[in-house]
Amino acid sequence: MTTLNILMAQMNTLVGDFDGNTDRVIDTVKRAEQDHAAPVVVFPELTLSGYPPEDLLLRPSVELRVNQSLDKICAALTSDAYAVIGYPRREDGTLYNAAGVIHRGEIIAEYRKQCLPNYQVFDEKRYFEAGDEPCVVDIQGVPVGITICEDIWEEAPTLDAAEAGAALLLNLNSSPYHRGKRSERWDLVAERARAAGFPIVYVNQVGGQDELVFDGGSFAVDAEGELVAAAPNFEEGEYWLHYDAESKSAPFSGLKVFDPLDEMDATWRALVLGVRDYVNKNGFKGVVLGLSGGIDSALTLAVAVEALGPERVEAVMMPFRYTSQMSVEDAAEQSRLLGVSHKVISIEPIYESFMAALKEEFAGTEVDTTEENLQARCRGVLLMSISNKKGYLVLTTGNKSEMAVGYSTLYGDMAGGFDALKDVPKTLVFDLCRYRNTLGPCIPQRVIDRPPSAELAPDQKDEDSLPPYDVLDQILEMYVEQDMSAEAIIAAGMDRDQVQRVLRLVDVNEYKRRQAPIGVRITRRGFGRDRRYPITSGWRIGD
Structure with missing residues (x-):
């Protein structure tokens, strides 16, 4: 009986850290050899460089580092182990997204990714040329095909591997998370396995990289497309599969199917992992953040504490004359519950100093949003000063709904380095708070329970300026994530005036979003890598 002992190395790499990533590959393979002779250790896509390396790939020294x-790996791995590793590979001046199989100190096979994604967060055609040949390598008598990430989303590479004689397919991935992604992968890979008639092992990386979060969840399906093994999501780890090449009914053993996370749990873990990394x-x-007593900063604080522990989180309440006593009390109570450092710094004297300095400039004008924005900017100055002095990152607290319509202040509540909720619609903020309390x-x-308010004016409520959030978020999802036109959204049952107003706000506030900090991406289309609209534009509202 021929059995392959396959280790799915669900690794959290650091982009650009060739030395560190290389050492981790060597250490992982050597640990695997202690458990099984001649293991097959499968790493994620572009393991050596980390993913996505972006314009680091344009540096001339990348070829040398690879x-x-x-x-170094070949010199260290001279035994019977097989290491299947992803890396960028330049040949004759052309750069490929490649995967190599290293055995007894040599690269015995190398594959070049055929399908290069160039949509949403992916930009691979900027860097790579596509390969055009399958790769099937003999591993202990088993013909094993190799593909990389996007290759599995297209039919041809899998079928090409089958035609080239593969009996098993290893697919290396750096597939980022969005809500609902795990079931999409399972269904798609099952379809590919049935079409090709062989089992597939899907290995995915885990970890946060700027706005992207990779959720792991490596898994295997048999030739009938049946899910037979699945690793946990959002956890780095090494997971064994034992593949019996002669068994048709039960080719895999050694790893159970970990229960899939429900969507709220998965979203929570994605936010936590994104902030932590x-x-x-x-x-x-x-980290330091402004804790206002409102729901967005409350959720941000909860995420930060889960990610880093209370000893690395500082909450600052910065009250003003419009801040309610309820807000002051609730901010203090949450800080107590979570055990974080809690400070209270009034912005009243700072605001008055600014107003005195601006007295001549503001003479003869009426009070408007300028004074409201000044309050937010006083708070931003305080937080950034604490950040500079203590080496803490400022977490901003704006949600996706606010970012979409510009309900935020440049250099005020938008001042900071990272926004955990940037891709979280307001209605989901409420759901996540309820989930966290469970x-x-x-x-x-x-x-x-209280109506959301920025508390920048007497008795202010968000809905004084915006549609109800349940309505707003429906419109935003159709426009931002589904690319529906104004007329299509109206035809779906939304009020025409509200649709036109919301879409106009989205379009004219692109300049704000360009200056906003990055944040964790959890939806199919966030404001960042996968939505790049011009600031200066004659585009008609809602087209």
């Missing part, structure tokens, strides 16, 4: 890494990989000591006391109930 070659040095491969030489951004803070830690960039070397920040901790895990233990965290967010005071009246924070969830």
Whole structure:
């Protein structure tokens, strides 16, 4: 009986850290050899460079670093193990997204990715040329095909591998998370396995990289498309599969199917992982945020504490004359519940100093949103000063609904380095707060129950300026994520005046979003890598 002991190395790499990533590959393979002779260790896409390396790939020294890494791996792995590794590979001046199989100190096979994604967050055609040949390598007598990520989303590469004689397919991935992604992968890979008539092992990376979060969830399906093994999501780890090449009914053993996360749990974990990796990989000591007593900052604080621990989080309440006593109390109570450092710094004297300095400039004008924005900017100055002094990252607290329509202040509440909720619609903010409270006391109930308010004016409510959030978020999802036109949204049952107003706000506030901090992407289309609209434009509203 021929059995392949396959280790799915669900790794959290650091982009650009060729030395660190290389050492981790070597260490992982050597650990695997302690468990099984001649293991097949499968790593994610572009493991050596990390994913996505973006314009680092344009640096002339990348070729040298890749070659040095491969030489080091080959020198270290001279035994019977098989290491299947992704890396950028330049040949005759052409750069490929490649995967190599290293065995007994040599690269015995190399595959070049055939399908290069160039949509949403992906930009691979900017860097790579596509390969055009399948790769099937003999591993202990089993013909094993190799493909990379997007290749599995198209039919041809899998069928080409089958035609070339593959009995098993290894698919290396750096597939980012969005809500609903896990079931999409399972269904798609099952379809490919049935069409090709062989089992497929799908290995995905895990971890946060700027706005992207990779959720792991590596898995395997048999030739009938039946899911037979699945690793956890959002957890780095090494997961064994045992493949019996002679068994048709049960080719895999060794790993159960971990229960899939429900969507709320998955979203929560994505936010936590995105914040944790951004803070830690960039070397920040901790984070500081303005805790207003409102629901957005409450959820942001909860995410930060889960990601980093309470000792690395500082919450600052910055009251003004319009701040309610309820807000002051609720901010203090949440800080107490979570055990974080809680400071209170009034912005009243700072605001008055600014107004005194601006007295001549403002003479003869009426009070308007300028004074409201000034309050937010006073708070932004305080938080950025704490950040500079303590080496803490400022977490901003704006949600996707606010970012969409510009309900935010440049250099005020938008001042900071990372926005955990940037891709979280307001209605989902409420749902996530309720979910978080099921895990233990965290967010005071009246924070969830009270009408949202920026508290920049007397008795101010968000809905004084915006449609109800349940209506707003429906319109935004259709326009931003589904690319529906104004007329199509209206035809779907939304009020014409509200649609036209919301779409205009989205379009004219692109300039604000360009200056906003990045944040965790959890939907099919966030404001960032996968939505790039011009600021200066004659585009008609809602087209």
